[in-house]
Amino acid sequence: MTLSQFLVLSAGLFSIGVYGVLIRRNAVLILLSVEVMLAAVNINLVAFGQYLENTGRFAEGTAASGQVFALFVITVAAAEVGIGLAIVLLIFRNRSSVNVDELDALKW
Amino acid sequence: MVNGISLMLAESNVEGLARDFGDGGLLAEGAWLIVVVPFVATLAITLFGKRLPWKGAELAVGAVVFALVYGGALLLTSWFGDGIVHEGSVKIGEFGGFEVEWGWVVDGLSSMMFFVVGLVSTACFVYAVGYMKGEVRWTAFFASFTLFAGAMLMLVSAANLIQLLIGWELVGVSSYLLIGHYWEEKENSSAAIKAFIVNKIADVGLVIGIIIAAITVGTFSISEIIQRVVESDSELDDVAAIIALLLFVGAMGKSAQFPLHVWLPDAMAGPTPVSALMHAATMVTAGVYLVARMFPLFHEMAPGVLDLVLIIGTITLVIAGLLAIVQDDIKRVLAYSTLSQLGYMTAALGAGAYTAGLFHLFTHAFFKSLLFLGAGSVIHAVHSNNMSDMGGLRKYMPRTFWTFIIGSLALAGIAPLAGFFSKDEILASFNEANQPIVLLLGLVTAFITALYMARAVFLTFFGEYKGQGSPHESPAIMTVPMMVLAGFAVVAGLFNVPGQIGAFNEWVSTRFVETVGASEFLGEHATSFDVPVLLLGLLAGLAGIYLGYRLYYPDAATQKERDRLYVRGLWPVLENKYYIDDLYMEGVVNPIKGPIARFIDWTNSYIIDYVVNLVGMFTRVVGKVVYGVLDQRGIDLAINEVSAGAGFLGGKLRYIQTGKIQQYATWLFLGAVALVIGFWIKVT
Numbered sequence: 198m199t200l201s202q203f204l205v206l207s208a209g210l211f212s213i214g215v216y217g218v219l220i221r222r223n224a225v226l227i228l229l230s231v232e233v234m235l236a237a238v239n240i241n242l243v244a245f246g247q248y249l250e251n252t253g254r255f256a257e258g259t260a261a262s263g264q265v266f267a268l269f270v271i272t273v274a275a276a277e278v279g280i281g282l283a284i285v286l287l288i289f290r291n292r293s294s295v296n297v298d299e300l301d302a303l304k305w
Numbered sequence: 306m307v308n309g310i311s312l313m314l315a316e317s318n319v320e321g322l323a324r325d326f327g328d329g330g331l332l333a334e335g336a337w338l339i340v341v342v343p344f345v346a347t348l349a350i351t352l353f354g355k356r357l358p359w360k361g362a363e364l365a366v367g368a369v370v371f372a373l374v375y376g377g378a379l380l381l382t383s384w385f386g387d388g389i390v391h392e393g394s395v396k397i398g399e400f401g402g403f404e405v406e407w408g409w410v411v412d413g414l415s416s417m418m419f420f421v422v423g424l425v426s427t428a429c430f431v432y433a434v435g436y437m438k439g440e441v442r443w444t445a446f447f448a449s450f451t452l453f454a455g456a457m458l459m460l461v462s463a464a465n466l467i468q469l470l471i472g473w474e475l476v477g478v479s480s481y482l483l484i485g486h487y488w489e490e491k492e493n494s495s496a497a498i499k500a501f502i503v504n505k506i507a508d509v510g511l512v513i514g515i516i517i518a519a520i521t522v523g524t525f526s527i528s529e530i531i532q533r534v535v536e537s538d539s540e541l542d543d544v545a546a547i548i549a550l551l552l553f554v555g556a557m558g559k560s561a562q563f564p565l566h567v568w569l570p571d572a573m574a575g576p577t578p579v580s581a582l583m584h585a586a587t588m589v590t591a592g593v594y595l596v597a598r599m600f601p602l603f604h605e606m607a608p609g610v611l612d613l614v615l616i617i618g619t620i621t622l623v624i625a626g627l628l629a630i631v632q633d634d635i636k637r638v639l640a641y642s643t644l645s646q647l648g649y650m651t652a653a654l655g656a657g658a659y660t661a662g663l664f665h666l667f668t669h670a671f672f673k674s675l676l677f678l679g680a681g682s683v684i685h686a687v688h689s690n691n692m693s694d695m696g697g698l699r700k701y702m703p704r705t706f707w708t709f710i711i712g713s714l715a716l717a718g719i720a721p722l723a724g725f726f727s728k729d730e731i732l733a734s735f736n737e738a739n740q741p742i743v744l745l746l747g748l749v750t751a752f753i754t755a756l757y758m759a760r761a762v763f764l765t766f767f768g769e770y771k772g773q774g775s776p777h778e779s780p781a782i783m784t785v786p787m788m789v790l791a792g793f794a795v796v797a798g799l800f801n802v803p804g805q806i807g808a809f810n811e812w813v814s815t816r817f818v819e820t821v822g823a824s825e826f827l828g829e830h831a832t833s834f835d836v837p838v839l840l841l842g843l844l845a846g847l848a849g850i851y852l853g854y855r856l857y858y859p860d861a862a863t864q865k866e867r868d869r870l871y872v873r874g875l876w877p878v879l880e881n882k883y884y885i886d887d888l889y890m891e892g893v894v895n896p897i898k899g900p901i902a903r904f905i906d907w908t909n910s911y912i913i914d915y916v917v918n919l920v921g922m923f924t925r926v927v928g929k930v931v932y933g934v935l936d937q938r939g940i941d942l943a944i945n946e947v948s949a950g951a952g953f954l955g956g957k958l959r960y961i962q963t964g965k966i967q968q969y970a971t972w973l974f975l976g977a978v979a980l981v982i983g984f985w986i987k988v989t
Contacts, residue, residue: 302964304962305960305964
């Protein structure tokens, strides 16, 4: 498998994520879309990490750093989703809605 | 940093009879304390004197007792040791090429002065504690009094001319404060101002003299200047006469020599202890001390000025002596007597008799302060300065009477009291200097001196009491200092008996023996009694007393008339003080007060004020223009416009802030896309 195949997959996933973030009204689904974008990034990281290792371009002692990065991103993403869902839950309790179009109190 | 430069002069190449002296060791190195202690005491009295049990007087007395003990110790060390010559200094700063130092000289001359100032100050201070009881401004009085003594000690200890000048001016300031102590009366504050101004006129001479000397020699140090004199430096020689003349002008002011003597009699306005100290040890001796300190300069390089010194001294001694005969105020009698005796000292220095002049300063300090304290005691008892209110006090005030008699006899030059030896030495030196006229005038004045003192004694202590109330003897705190001074008035002359005891001569000549060699100056110092002159002097004194007895003793008993010795033509002149005060008033003060002051006032209000007003008006107009045009219409407008623009833009731009999060995200992504496209273009 070539690098570009992964990059195309990653770009597709990212675009879907961006679309979701910009279009969906439901806050939960926006968070979901953000996760999709992060998954796309992870694919990129792993793909490039593997590619660089295959072509032997890593400096000494930095092997598998792409994969390690991906692991970190997954961890951070989990935490982010936890906080995001907690916020959404609280908003729902207060306003009985998670429609982001209605959440525009912070404006001029 | 303290660096002892003692023996500096001794080590330099001096030929002849120059000899080495001790450096005085620790005692001389610490001699700066003599100067510092009174100044610290002054400060302490000013700051918290009022809170002390004696309201500051104890600090004042303590300070001068310290000076007395230290000065006495130095004098004894110098006397019984090999003599002391020490110069210590602390560098204060450097201005241009001139180093300014605070130094202290310890040699025979300054030790002698430390002792005299210390002793007379102690007597006057203790006396003042009794005399000033219940008077106004007690603490302020003792603060100024201590400053007065401290300033004189500073002047005496000065190693350089700048320090001497500072001491000199401090003496002037504190004398101003003390003379004007009872300033509630206009007369007293006028006397203070007069003393200050006359001194200032003379000080101008002193300052210029010091500046010329310093520029020529390149240093303020007195010993350096003397050293140059010894080396016959030609550069100094060229200006030496001017320097000497200007220094002597300064000395004429402080030592109240004709024609700048007018302030001294008026200075009687101060409290009597002040007069005693001022006339004996401090202030008026400063001028004599200055001439003595710089004596080699006068003697070697400016003999013409020395002649002038002789002439001025002789004029002063005669005219002041005559004035003393006609005074009614007992303090004024003594004041003119001081002038006359200062004339003796000055004339002696002028005749080249260095030791004789200083010796008279030394003895005079004791008996004149004694006489003033006695006069103060009398004034204290009868509450009047006038001898026409006194009389018969012999019965009421025996201690004052006897001490006053001792002082008077010493002043009249009756053997074997102090004045006899010093006056005889001065007269002998006139004879030796081959000045028959001066000798004659000196003898005549010796007669006059005895006459006016006899008059003062007979009018004050004999006959019937003419004043108010009943007089009483002063308390012990006042009489004991008088007795101590009386003791010195008896024995002080024995310190310098020609051919027998040379102690005083040794003290005051140490420095010059060291630098110039003894022969140079001491050759003109009498080494044996000049018997004819001695007898004539004694005779003049006795004749004066006899005449005083004939004229005033019966008068004092009957109180018919006061001045029986009325000489037509001479007396009006004397009572108007030779019209010198009037001359100054009409010739100097009134023209300045009248036309000159009016002209200056006119100039001030019509020319200077006009210019000032014009400038002010111009400034106002400019200010108005600047305010109206530049400030209001220019700067304010710009500021308002800028802020209005900012507000307008903000009003428009705030609509971007919609609160819709997806809109923000859209902008964010569009921005990211734009960045990518930008990079793309740049890369390809």
